[in-house]
Amino acid sequence: MKKSPISKLTLESRTFYVKRDDLIDPYLAGNKYRKLYTLLKTPSHKFNKIISYGGTQSNAMLAIAAMCAEKDWEFVYYTKPIGETQKSENHGNFFIAKNLGMLHVEVDYEFYKDFIASIRMNLDDKTYIVDQGGATEEARAGLEVLAQEIREHDLHVKSLATPSGTGTTALFLALSLPEYKVYTTPCVGDVTYLKEQMSAFHAIPENLIFLEPEKKYHFAKPYPEFLHVQKKLLEAGIEFDLLYAPGMWKCLLEQTDEEIMYIHSGGVTGNESMLQRYKQKGIYPF
The missing domain is CATH 3.40.50.1100 (Rossmann fold)
Incomplete structure (x- = not known):
């Protein structure tokens, strides 16, 4: 299994680290890999x-x-x-x-x-x-490999972040890395729904921290504030997906203050289609 590198990112005068799972493969990348x-x-x-x-x-x-x-x-x-x-x-x-x-x-x-x-x-x-x-139990094996890679990087950072759809990645990552704090935020539904999804696989560990968005966001719907976050991320030097990443980064910037390693979920191939939706809604990029 291919290993992904780590990039350093400065955002709003804060230092973040990004586990670049997006670089593994053009299509078979990120948490899906x-x-x-x-x-x-x-x-x-x-x-x-x-x-x-x-x-x-x-x-x-x-x-x-x-x-x-x-x-x-x-x-x-x-x-x-x-x-x-x-x-x-x-x-x-x-x-x-x-x-x-x-x-x-x-x-x-x-x-x-x-x-x-x-x-x-x-x-x-x-x-x-x-x-x-x-979202399957078999996904756990791949997340355990990711956890081992994170340990091998041996950074001083002890907080991780990954956005959640079904919550599979965040759950299995937290279970595999009990010594780390793992932040996540729901991108589909709310925290209650996300916890229900996760609980179908395993009891939720104490080191998994849920960040509740300031308002309810509907999945895949264009929001000006998400495009604003995406612009900041691009200016910082890394492209993230427009479906999951902006909501997670917004919560991290508003609700945390420590150095954090963000697990890049990939998915940037869908950005072109998503930007078309922004244009159709009259929310033009940047």
């Missing part, structure tokens, strides 16, 4: 098809597509219906994933939930399902 560790180490002959589901700009979708292209596995991805505009786009995660060989299947809104619940019922031994966002 860690979550797919077990599958990446699996011999290609064990499976011939991977199934997953979720949103059409998902970083996990793109990472799985890249993995399947490398392994020569068929990749079938289920979503709710999408518009013709998105289908015809020539940029973004959905476009790249399709070019990598992903088979996209739309399921009607009224049947989607029941369909996803049923896809495990008729599997054969050569088919494997990756739950939305890569």
Whole structure:
């Protein structure tokens, strides 16, 4: 498994360190690379098809597509219906994933939930399902590798930060590094919902600290303050994703004061599509 370097970043007169998991691979990078560790180490002959589901700009979708292209596995991805505009786009995660060989299947809104619940019922031994966002118990192995890398860097910093969708990365990282404080913030729903998601896998450890955003943010919706944070990060020298990172950085700047290592989740390939949404809303970049 490839190791990622650490960069130093100065933001609002504070020093941060960034674990550059975004540099591992153009598509199979960030926390999705860690979550797919077990599958990446699996011999290609064990499976011939991977199934997953979720949103059409998902970083996990793109990472799985890249993995399947490398392994020569068929990749079938289920979503709710999408518009013709998105289908015809020539940029973004959905476009790249399709070019990598992903088979996209739309399921009607009224049947989607029941369909996803049923896809495990008729599997054969050569088919494997990756739950939305890569939220599986198998993800723990890759996060333990990340934890070992962080220890080997041997920095004086003892606080880490990573944003949460399902919360899998933050949870398993905190469990693997009990001597560190791990900050996270919910990017989908609120802290209560995030804790419920995490608790399905494991009891939440004491070293996992939840930072509640100052107001409720809807996932993937354009917000001027997020674009403002993104501008500061770019000026500091590192590009982060526009879906998860701005909310996490905003909370870190407002609610913490120590030196922190931020785990870069990757996902910057989706920024072009997200910036188009900002433009459509009249919130022009910078």
